[in-house]
Amino acid sequence: MVSDDTLEKYGLFSAKVPRYTSYPPANLFVPDAGRRFQRDWLDLVEDGESLSLYAHIPFCRRLCWFCACRTQGTRTLRPVESYVDVLISEIRAIAGHLPNNVSLSRLHLGGGTPTLLSPDIMDRLLASIYDRFEKAPDHEFSVEIDPTEAAPELLATLARWGMNRASIGVQDFEPQVQQAIGREQSFEDTNRVVAELRDLGVRSLNLDLLYGLPHQTLDSLSKTLDQVVRIAPDRLALYGYAHVPKVSKRQVMINEAALPGPRIRHQMAGMAHDALVDTGYLPLGIDHFALPDDSLARASVGRTMRRNFQGYTDDPCETLIGFGASAISQFRGGFLQNAVATAAYAERIENGGLAAHKGLALTEADRLVGAMIHELMCYGTVHVSALPGHQAVQAHDILQNVSGDFPEVVSFDGERFAIDPGAKSLTRLIAASLDSYDRTEMRHSAAI
Ligand SMILES: C[S@@+](CC[C@H](N)C(=O)[O-])C[C@H]1O[C@@H](n2cnc3c(N)ncnc32)[C@H](O)[C@@H]1O
Ligand code: SF4
Incomplete structure (x- = not known):
């Protein structure tokens, strides 16, 4: 050691x-450069190419204090509905620039909280995608799921459209830690949603965990891991909590005095690694784990695993197109990022344009x-x-x-x-x- x-x-x-x-x-992408590149790079997508699509839903009903994701709070579905209208316009506009015979290898809905959408709105969004993009033979459809915001009707809607992978936010199960990060979520609720997803045919389930949270100790993390192992997810992400209150203002709610120091964080990562490996998980990349028969574990063993904005993946596509405010796309020529603020994003699309703002052409x-x-x-x-x-x-x-x-x-x-x-x-x-x-x-x- x-x-x-x-x-x-x-x-x-x-x-x-x-x-x-x-x-x-992404923080090196250049403002305005995306606008210049977007049409050219879309034109370079090849006939018959398989694509990976990502749609970003930047809304949550609760705003967890620890969260550094690009999202905003909402109490009603009205702004979400207007946003989805814009998203559908963007999907149609981008599709208009692509060859007719491209196919869809991966679709990922992330956020924010995609499961906030009502079944009707979700139906409209998914119809706009699947009407235009035919599923490739290796098609996978994955969704980020907050188990406290996952109505059975909505999960059934997602399953009807073919959802076969899901990623569930847990972070930590200890009540004191959950209170300190502004996110309360019981083991029972989480387990119930997991069971529903499995019944609906989701065959690969990921759980997100964090170490380095306020009031978290080696003991408390170990208890959380025991509960996680009972759920037996196919994959696990164990991220170090990124405390960046200058970037993510809601983190000012986190009591810095209760945060474990870097040496304890290191011990937590090591302890969790050993506990998960002892239980039969394979460590992947710097912070992921998977059961040996999961496709990500197989991709890691075969050196076909990749890393992109969604973390580690077995996604084989060369082109990843991100829809929605702040979404990032990856083309052969480089990267694009859509306008970050929802209003600025919507304005570009409503004015008949495309939404890329920042960009970077690879040398x-x-x-x-x-x-x-x-x-x-x-x-x-x-x-x-x-x-x-x-x-x-x-x-x-x-x-x-x-x-x-x-x-x-x-x-x-x-x-x-x-x-x-x-x-x-x-x-x-x-x-x-x-x-x-x-x-x-x-x-x-x-x-x-
Ligand atoms: C975009 S969030 C979506 C999760 C979903 N809305 C939920 O609440 O379950 C995806 C993941 O990002 C990770 N994440 C968010 N803020 C983070 C931070 N400050 N440091 C490290 N990881 C973070 C969390 O593990 C979270 O589950
Ligand atoms: S963790 Fe999920 S629910 Fe909480 S603020 Fe972030 S995106 Fe929203």
């Missing part, structure tokens, strides 16, 4: 670094560094021979330099660059040292 002193020396307990769900990270250097960071975040290793061929010399030099910066925890033999499994917690930091952009002014989350 790598000692805490070594981890501290490399900045694990003090550094702030990106989560690298994309490279370059050859971005592609090379991005490929290396992607391999590290997925597998903790980089193989030079698997990188874009003509850049092997640059790749070799970059990896040689970085391995020199982390002598105790990284090995490099000229072909295989590998992070010591005992230093997996340093992965984001090591990825950050491959990153060639200046991050001095950026507000990232803690490295652990």
Whole structure:
């Protein structure tokens, strides 16, 4: 095991670094650039291509204090209904720019709380997608579900449209922790929704958990894990709580004095890892776990797992199109992000335009560094021979330099660059040292 002193020396307990769900990270996307690229990149989608679509629903009936997602509170469905009208217009407008014979490999509804929609509104939204996009043979339809906002009629509507994967927010089951993060949700309610989803044919179920929450201790997290294991989800995400009140204003409600420090956070991540592995889960990437027969575990073993804005995935598509306010798209040429504020997003669509605001066109250097960071975040290793061929010399030099910066925890033999499994917690930091952009002014989350 790598000692805490070594981890501290490399900045694990003090550094702030990106989560690298994309490279370059989204905070480097350039304002207005998205507008210029959007039509050209849509035109480059190929005949017969399989696509991945994401639709963002930025509304919640309750606003949990810990949450850093782009969402807004609402008491009624009126603003949600108007928003979905705009979303449907955007889907039609984008579809008009695509070849007729594209198919739909993945559809993901996220937020916010997609399950806030009434069955009628959900029907309209899904009809607008499935009328235009034919399901590909490997089609999967997944939805983010808040179990306190998941009416049986709505779940039945989603199942009728083919929902076969779901991701449920849990975070922690301890009442004191739940009160401190403004999110109360019983084990029983969660378990009931899980049972309903399984009855409806959802075959892959993910649970989100957090470590580093206020009042959380090693003991309390261990109790939560015992309950989680009883639910036996196919996949688990165990994220470090990102406390970024300057970015996510609602986090000022969190009592900072009750937050565990970085060394305890590190112990929590390690304890949870060991407990889940002992129960039969395979660790994937930096913060996911899956049962060995789940498709994500198989993708990890076969090195086809990927990382994108939705986290780790077995999604094989080259093009991911995001609909809705703040949604991010990934094209062969680079990234786009829609206008973030709901009003600004709606204005663009209602004026007959497309909604991209920020964007970034990838350079050859971005592609090379991005490929290396992607391999590290997925597998903790980089193989030079698997990188874009003509850049092997640059790749070799970059990896040689970085391995020199982390002598105790990284090995490099000229072909295989590998992070010591005992230093997996340093992965984001090591990825950050491959990153060639200046991050001095950026507000990232803690490295652990
Ligand atoms: C967009 S939320 C949607 C979840 C759904 N609305 C619910 O409440 O169950 C997806 C996940 O992001 C994660 N998340 C939100 N805020 C976070 C933060 N500050 N730090 C780390 N993860 C966070 C949580 O684990 C959450 O379940
Ligand atoms: S955790 Fe879910 S329900 Fe809570 S504010 Fe975030 S998106 Fe909304």
